[in-house]
Amino acid sequence: MSRAAVRLVDVAEQAGVSLATASRVLNSSRPYGVRADLRARVLEAAEQLGYEPNHHARALAGSASMTIGLVVHDVRDAYFALVAGAVVSAAEEHGLFVTIVNTYRDPEQETKYLRLLRAQRPRAIIVAGSGFRGEAAEPILAELKQFEASGGVVVALGTQHAGHSIDVGNHDGARRLAHSLCDLGHREFAVVTGSAAMNTVADRVEGFRQGLSERGVELGESAVHYGEPTRETGRQAAERFAAARAAGAQVPTCVFGTFDLIAAGLVGGLTQAGIVVPDQVSVAGFGDVPPAADMTPALTTVRLPLEDIGRRAVELALLTEGDRQLVTVEPEVLLRQSTAAPRER
Amino acid sequence: MSRAAVRLVDVAEQAGVSLATASRVLNSSRPYGVRADLRARVLEAAEQLGYEPNHHARALAGSASMTIGLVVHDVRDAYFALVAGAVVSAAEEHGLFVTIVNTYRDPEQETKYLRLLRAQRPRAIIVAGSGFRGEAAEPILAELKQFEASGGVVVALGTQHAGHSIDVGNHDGARRLAHSLCDLGHREFAVVTGSAAMNTVADRVEGFRQGLSERGVELGESAVHYGEPTRETGRQAAERFAAARAAGAQVPTCVFGTFDLIAAGLVGGLTQAGIVVPDQVSVAGFGDVPPAADMTPALTTVRLPLEDIGRRAVELALLTEGDRQLVTVEPEVLLRQSTAAPRER
DNA sequence: CTGAAAGCGCTTACAG
DNA sequence: CTGAAAGCGCTTACAG
Known part of the structure; x- marks a missing residue:
């Protein structure tokens, strides 16, 4: 219950191993990295101390970021709420977090938040907004390109801004x-x-x-x-x-x-x-x-198969290399009671 | 268009000042920190290079985290979508980001994600779920306490887990x-x-x-x-x-x-x-x-005044010291057509 | 297989 | 007011 959070050194110390060893154990990289007894001691120490690695340090030290940025017009809107839900679910399955920004259908806001999002160094940015056409889209595109240039991956839903895209149908x-x-x-x-x-x-x-x-x-x-x-x-x-x-x-x-x-x-x-x-x-x-x-x-x-779209978006977000992908999904027409054959006149 | 993102050193170099000076300018701390001409040069360089500070490095170096964790049962649910929207809006006004996790009304999931969220070192965690009673709530409470012990602030909506709370009405x-x-x-x-x-x-x-x-x-x-x-x-x-x-x-x-x-x-x-x-x-x-x-x-x-609740939640999340607060809001009864005076029998 | 050390990009005392 | 340097908590070559 100290004031600060438990660090990896604390774990290493308690386990009687070096920092490097503790790090290796907790990163579960190659299977045959660390001797079994040391591994066990580290795991036990981490468990005991309630250790949770500092993502910021991790990201700084070079491991891939664990967060995905999601850009929507407004999560309050049912459509975006469903998209966000699907993305969050899919992300959780990969141990990733989703940071949401609202752009309120405003190209300037979108540009601004995209830029701020860059500061977070997310692994990927999923742009779920409907996008804009013409001039308004240019600064947005520029931000996206810059994000890509610095190693981020971009996934666009319903439009082909940059990066991978999903034709939502x-x-x-x-x-x-x-x-x-x-x-x-x-x-x-x-x-x-x-x-x-x-x-x-x-x-x-x-x-x-x-x-x-x-x-x-x-x-x-x-x-x-x-x-x-x-x-x-x-x-x-x-x-x-x-x-x-x-x-x-x-x-x-x-x-x-x-x-x-x-x-x-x-x-x-x-x-x-x-x-x-x-x-x-x-x-x-x-x-x-x-x-x-x-x-x-x-x-x-x-x-629109939103769950599917969310899952695919996260999969694309995880791609670290390869060509741009264009994914298509299958929309479904639901004929219900508000339509019927026209009456003869 | 280099492969990596622009760093503060790049800005400092281009402006012809030291790292420290560049940092001071960009952090807009005290008004009289840096000479006006240096300040201008730094600002210009940053602008020109499209510099965006690395949050991870910032957080590591000790400045407060810019993210807030938001725990909901499921953003797809209209209630939580509205809460999330309000929180995201309010957060944006303070330059903060919101990371959302879904717990699917499952205490185990909630515990798990709370723990993973700790790794992100958010400045605060807002728990918007309805919470659980009895035994199921204990591990959740423990996580929350640990987060608080390491300096995080907790805001609970509709229940008094720990930290500040908002009685949503x-x-x-x-x-x-x-x-x-x-x-x-x-x-x-x-x-x-x-x-x-x-x-x-x-x-x-x-x-x-x-x-x-x-x-x-x-x-x-x-x-x-x-x-x-x-x-x-x-x-x-x-x-x-x-x-x-x-x-x-x-x-x-x-x-x-x-x-x-x-x-x-x-x-x-x-x-x-x-x-x-x-x-x-x-x-x-x-x-x-x-x-x-x-x-x-x-x-x-x-x-329930969700907008208000979101705004207050973010305000509480920003509190760095002081006693626990308990905020109350004013719910509103909307009498519409589904109710009427009972018929006599 | 394991450890000592450098380095990630910042901030912030500490000198000057 | 400004700069050189230490340090935040990790990961990862590099030696051993």
């Missing part, structure tokens, strides 16, 4: 969803989505458009409504649809909210306006965030 | 909820909750019981149903109530699910069994987890 998932909806009989669609500057948004919209196109349906640019990835955006869009409908305008039979939250807002807004989902309009989301299955009606959506 | 929130429900006219209650071994459960049940008692209503032990904090537990309980009701048994007019998820299951199960909420039975939850407000009917629940 935004494009492919939206494409498959489009197929399913067309197969249900829909031909007139609208899309309500987040900011065009986000990769996630662009990927989902493009994937959806491609999927429709493969079924012979064109999605015009005017059918895509950009906003924030929030319930409110969905609700407002719903009100506009309802108004247009009341005014006798031609209205889509199916609306795709590219985030479950948007879709939830759409369902709420339409219902409130007296439009029955899915009888009059079908609504689909993306993400399969927990409440999606429990909404009324249960939300048709796309599930 | 489980007891008080449930107590206030009981008042509100009694004021609505209810006199017959049932409680559906998680495992009795969890502090959260015990606190909420006890608080609820006390609140009722203060309104002259007694809650018998047989009216409390223990299970898991899941939707399924709620659903099953609902089925039992429905069966009892169909059999003509006396049934409570109001059921309190001590977790929103349980309450959601209760509402779902009751509705499915043809019992209308709140007309026939009122249901209340606890937590105000995001979907709560958007359920149909919207769920009456208790909101």
Whole structure:
């Protein structure tokens, strides 16, 4: 119960061996390093003293860092919470720790925290944010490159910043969803989505458009409504649809909210306006965030295999050499009660 | 673009000053430490080289660690995601990083990760789990004490393991909820909750019981149903109530699910069994987890001021001396559509 | 197989 | 105000 933490010297002393020997035992490097009796004495001493090696010293002395940096927009967001959970679980299996930073969808914050993260000298940085396009992405990319240049590994989810990347299935998932909806009989669609500057948004919209196109349906640019990835955006869009409908305008039979939250807002807004989902309009989301299955009606959506993604991300993070990898995963379309065949008119 | 990261010597060299001087400038300690021109040169060199100090070296050399350990049951859980988000935000404001570990509601895991966390030498450990009672808690407590003995600070949420603690309001929130429900006219209650071994459960049940008692209503032990904090537990309980009701048994007019998820299951199960909420039975939850407000009917629940809790936790984590603190926060009862005055019989 | 010693990148008394 | 030097707790060639 001394004021300071137990050090390796303390262990070595108690075991009656040199520092080097104690270190070798505790690092379980090669199997035949240390004589059995010495090994036993060291282990016992460590156990007895409750010794826990100082990671800082370890990292400084050259052994690989035990931490992984995880960059998300906000852990409070269900999607990122699931990603974070998967990464933390996978990391724990490898004895690694995960340090989380929130960037709040702000490129400047992202750059700043990436830089601060470098100071921690994590073994790898996993960028789970949706990334940005164009100019905003440049300083971020620069930070990532510098991290790589100093020996760190970068894993990007859903985008190809730098380093390894995992295609989480935004494009492919939206494409498959489009197929399913067309197969249900829909031909007139609208899309309500987040900011065009986000990769996630662009990927989902493009994937959806491609999927429709493969079924012979064109999605015009005017059918895509950009906003924030929030319930409110969905609700407002719903009100506009309802108004247009009341005014006798031609209205889509199916609306795709590219985030479950948007879709939830759409369902709420339409219902409130007296439009029955899915009888009059079908609504689909993306993400399969927990409440999606429990909404009324249960939300048709796309599930990304987040657990799988987390595991793969950590595996890539552990790679010490070799070429950049590009991993793909299989998204899954979940047809539930918020979509149905369109009514004849 | 050398292979290794930029070091302080590199900066000092480029600025033409000694290591010590460079260090002083970059640590912005006392304002009048270094001559202005030297200071400027150091700053410029650092900027130019993209220097970011090595935290490991810093920590080893004696400056306070920049990381906080956060122990949760599972970040995927909405409650913990919100807590984690709040802690990460607050930490970022102080330039600190948060390392998250998941314990999966398992005392052994918790002990293990607490121990591994010690190796990271974080400045503080915030234990956000609901904690355990009795024997299971002992090794956890021992780890925490050892961490404190070696100079770390411990902050416990919702329980008083060791170190500072924040009473997150489980007891008080449930107590206030009981008042509100009694004021609505209810006199017959049932409680559906998680495992009795969890502090959260015990606190909420006890608080609820006390609140009722203060309104002259007694809650018998047989009216409390223990299970898991899941939707399924709620659903099953609902089925039992429905069966009892169909059999003509006396049934409570109001059921309190001590977790929103349980309450959601209760509402779902009751509705499915043809019992209308709140007309026939009122249901209340606890937590105000995001979907709560958007359920149909919207769920009456208790909101804990998680943002506030996160901020206070980080403040306590930063305390370097002084007595243990016990912080209290103000939970809020949110009366929504899932509760109403009981129907006369 | 084992130990003495150098070195990782910083900070901080201690001299000047 | 500034610099040379010791030391933080480890790991790892290098000798033995």
